[in-house]
Amino acid sequence: xDMNDFKERKKKILQVVIHHYVRTARPAASRMIVRDYxxxxxxxxxxxxxxxxxxxxxxxxxxxxxxxIPTDKGYxxxxxxxMEAQKLTQEEERRIEREYRAKRRGLEEVLRQTSKMLSHIxxxxxxxxxxxxxxxxxxxxxLVPLGGKRILAVLVIQAGLxxxxxxxLNYDLKRSQLYRISELLNEKLSGLPLSQMREKxxxxxxQESNKYLGLLQAAxxxxxxxxxxxxxxxxxxxxxNILASxxxxxxDYAGVGSVFRAIEEKRIILDIVxxxxxxxxxxxxxxxxxxxxxxxDFSVVSSTYxxxxxxxxxxxxxxxxxxxxxxxVALVDFIAKVVNNILNSEGG
Amino acid sequence: xDMNDFKERKKKILQVVIHHYVRTARPAASRMIVRDYxxxxxxxxxxxxxxxxxxxxxxxxxxxxxxxIPTDKGYxxxxxxxMEAQKLTQEEERRIEREYRAKRRGLEEVLRQTSKMLSHIxxxxxxxxxxxxxxxxxxxxxLVPLGGKRILAVLVIQAGLxxxxxxxLNYDLKRSQLYRISELLNEKLSGLPLSQMREKxxxxxxQESNKYLGLLQAAxxxxxxxxxxxxxxxxxxxxxNILASxxxxxxDYAGVGSVFRAIEEKRIILDIVxxxxxxxxxxxxxxxxxxxxxxxDFSVVSSTYxxxxxxxxxxxxxxxxxxxxxxxVALVDFIAKVVNNILNSEGG
DNA sequence: AATTAGCACTCCCAACAGCAGAGTGCTAAT
DNA sequence: ATTAGCACTCTGCTGTTGGGAGTGCTAATT
Numbered sequence: 001x002d003m004n005d006f007k008e009r010k011k012k013i014l015q016v017v018i019h020h021y022v023r024t025a026r027p028a029a030s031r032m033i034v035r036d037y038x039x040x041x042x043x044x045x046x047x048x049x050x051x052x053x054x055x056x057x058x059x060x061x062x063x064x065x066x067x068x069i070p071t072d073k074g075y076x077x078x079x080x081x082x083m084e085a086q087k088l089t090q091e092e093e094r095r096i097e098r099e100y101r102a103k104r105r106g107l108e109e110v111l112r113q114t115s116k117m118l119s120h121i122x123x124x125x126x127x128x129x130x131x132x133x134x135x136x137x138x139x140x141x142x143l144v145p146l147g148g149k150r151i152l153a154v155l156v157i158q159a160g161l162x163x164x165x166x167x168x169l170n171y172d173l174k175r176s177q178l179y180r181i182s183e184l185l186n187e188k189l190s191g192l193p194l195s196q197m198r199e200k201x202x203x204x205x206x207q208e209s210n211k212y213l214g215l216l217q218a219a220x221x222x223x224x225x226x227x228x229x230x231x232x233x234x235x236x237x238x239x240x241n242i243l244a245s246x247x248x249x250x251x252d253y254a255g256v257g258s259v260f261r262a263i264e265e266k267r268i269i270l271d272i273v274x275x276x277x278x279x280x281x282x283x284x285x286x287x288x289x290x291x292x293x294x295x296x297d298f299s300v301v302s303s304t305y306x307x308x309x310x311x312x313x314x315x316x317x318x319x320x321x322x323x324x325x326x327x328x329v330a331l332v333d334f335i336a337k338v339v340n341n342i343l344n345s346e347g348g
Numbered sequence: 349x350d351m352n353d354f355k356e357r358k359k360k361i362l363q364v365v366i367h368h369y370v371r372t373a374r375p376a377a378s379r380m381i382v383r384d385y386x387x388x389x390x391x392x393x394x395x396x397x398x399x400x401x402x403x404x405x406x407x408x409x410x411x412x413x414x415x416x417i418p419t420d421k422g423y424x425x426x427x428x429x430x431m432e433a434q435k436l437t438q439e440e441e442r443r444i445e446r447e448y449r450a451k452r453r454g455l456e457e458v459l460r461q462t463s464k465m466l467s468h469i470x471x472x473x474x475x476x477x478x479x480x481x482x483x484x485x486x487x488x489x490x491l492v493p494l495g496g497k498r499i500l501a502v503l504v505i506q507a508g509l510x511x512x513x514x515x516x517l518n519y520d521l522k523r524s525q526l527y528r529i530s531e532l533l534n535e536k537l538s539g540l541p542l543s544q545m546r547e548k549x550x551x552x553x554x555q556e557s558n559k560y561l562g563l564l565q566a567a568x569x570x571x572x573x574x575x576x577x578x579x580x581x582x583x584x585x586x587x588x589n590i591l592a593s594x595x596x597x598x599x600d601y602a603g604v605g606s607v608f609r610a611i612e613e614k615r616i617i618l619d620i621v622x623x624x625x626x627x628x629x630x631x632x633x634x635x636x637x638x639x640x641x642x643x644x645d646f647s648v649v650s651s652t653y654x655x656x657x658x659x660x661x662x663x664x665x666x667x668x669x670x671x672x673x674x675x676x677v678a679l680v681d682f683i684a685k686v687v688n689n690i691l692n693s694e695g696g
Numbered sequence: 697a698a699t700t701a702g703c704a705c706t707c708c709c710a711a712c713a714g715c716a717g718a719g720t721g722c723t724a725a726t
Numbered sequence: 727a728t729t730a731g732c733a734c735t736c737t738g739c740t741g742t743t744g745g746g747a748g749t750g751c752t753a754a755t756t
């Protein structure tokens with residue numbers, strides 16, 4: 001970086017301020033910058049630049065004679081333009097892969113493990129959404145008798161997700177009958193996206209005027225229920241880490257309660273992530289960019305995963321704005337890729 | 349209560365101190381007791397009694413000239429002997445019942461809802477354990493083909509719990525074959541406690557030397573896996589409330605992180621509750637009675653629920669020691685009963 | 697013998713002042 | 727364009743002070 005280039009120097013200083021603040025949680029002072037980063041200028045010069053950066057909205061300072069800390073805009077510029085892409089260490093990548101290999105059961109297990117891993121490695125809160133049903137394809141459906149006019153519908157989704165739903169009928173059905181109906185449904189429905197299910201059922205019912213008509217009607221209602229009411233589930237881990245970062249940052253504890261409540265309710269994450277699910281690749285949302293005021297002091301780094309060639313879910317981390325973005329981006333990116341592989345090697 | 353009876357008066361004073369502290373989170377002072385509770389004695393007299401109570405270990409005071417606050421022993425005496433049983437208000441009972449009626453699907457939904465309700469009404473953290481598998485009876489088992497030599501085993505437990513597990517075989521099986529095997533398994537196994545399953549499978553395999561032997565072998569492994577590896581799940585809600593109580597109590601924030609981590613990990617709750625599952629009725633654990641040091645400033649109020657006539661799970665709340673015990677006991681008791689009813693009316 | 701009035705004593709807590717240190721902003725010199 | 731220098735601001739600590747709350751004890755009262 002050419003220090004004589006005015007603009008370059010300015011960027012460099014912004015970068016240093018952010019690095020310093022991320023590492024230490026203390027505002028960065030002009031003299032410190034010169035000293036610790038071998039800056040070939042005096043502190044006075046740096047002060048001028050800092051003043052400019054503040055003018056332009058990239059930095060601020062908590063009180064008159066404190067050092068500078070980044071604003072959301074500052075972080076944003078850093079993330080977009082300044083930070084260098086980073087990779088996880090070999091050690092970390094290996095650890096992740098080993099972890100997945102060690103214990104590999106159903107999709108649920110993978111999801112749970114993923115959220116845990118995101119949290120442990122990042123030291124922030126980690127989350128992953130289970131595949132959205134509407135965007136997935138049906139792989140198999142099976143109706144199982146529970147006795148007492150109740151049946152259990154088991155749905156296997158392409159991504160490997162398994163959902164079940166208890167249905168109350170007002171008449172009895174033998175196991176053998178259910179077996180045949182399941183067969184019929186599989187024949188007609190499997191491979192289709194769930195979003196088209198209802199409509200398809202209608203068509204089947206029109207054509208098929210056989211003795212199972214009643215049950216098909218029931219099955220239709222059942223499928224409608226099972227698919228529309230279910231939200232994606234969130235696997236969330238390590239929200240206690242939020243507390244730790246709040247402590248370091250000396251924020252006021254006042255707001256913490258609301259953050260927790262917000263995260264615990266999961267609605268917000270769901271909402272934020274729903275927006276991201278449209279696009280691919282790692283996305284970073286900084287501070288107030290998360291439209292929810294509870295998260296104004298936090299950042300979300302997230303990515304998506306696919307089943308087949310459709311994006312069906314998202315995962316990521318939530319931590320203080322003051323986080324190591326390059327590392328977090330690398331982590332989320334890597335884990336998203338691993339999850340993708342797992343889902344599309346065996347699950348598909 | 350006869351105020352002239354020395355002992356009665358002492359109890360009354362202990363009770364007042366606890367009430368006051370629970371309500372206000374401030375130590376109770378002698379003068380305040382006399383004033384606010386129309387005490388027919390002077391503050392000096394009360395002071396003497398307070399000193400005695402402290403001597404005997406029921407009270408303590410944070411520093412020389414502060415009022416008194418209860419010790420664990422004080423709370424214990426209060427819970428055992430002093431507090432009057434309380435019922436929920438009609439309004440609350442109705443609300444709870446309405447809530448359950450409104451949205452009644454599978455057991456999972458009931459569990460989730462229960463933990464939420466416990467949390468919302470108590471304003472503390474609410475939890476419920478899903479039925480322990482070993483203590484439950486098998487109601488139905490079904491094997492479903494997933495394609496690619498994988499099958500899904502769906503287990504329906506008497507309490508209404510549904511578990512599924514993906515199994516990888518090294519040979520293919522037709523759906524019709526699986527159908528027949530399921531039938532066989534149901535015939536032989538349903539109604540049995542899961543704890544005897546493995547042994548029973550052995551006997552079946554001995555007797556049945558037919559063509560499905562290979563699969564039965566597989567099924568045996570499968571069942572073993574599915575039942576032993578699974579822990580009870582905890583549904584936990586409202587841990588953010590813990591934060592609020594810590595704030596009120598002016599504890600130091602230092603320990604909060606550990607509490608959170610402890611609760612989030614769920615291991616501890618699981619452990620505490622495993623002990624309770626032996627007995628019936630509402631149990632209260634106060635402060636250090638929860639052997640885990642992280643919980644030394646918290647109390648757990650919990651009860652159990654049954655399936656058939658066996659205790660299979662537990663539920664309750666976790667809150668600060670400074671909680672309204674009579675109310676909490678009433679709440680946990682009531683909800684446990686409701687859950688019992690739900691499980692044993694339709695689920696059984 | 698139980699109760700109470702009275703008072704000394706302890707400890708907390710909030711307010712205040714004083715002071716060193718860190719850092720900035722500005723001006724004038726280079 | 728850069729820098730030295732200095733006044734100024736604000737924090738964060740420390741020490742002090744005074745009031746208030748509440749106890750513990752003793753001696754007086756019933």
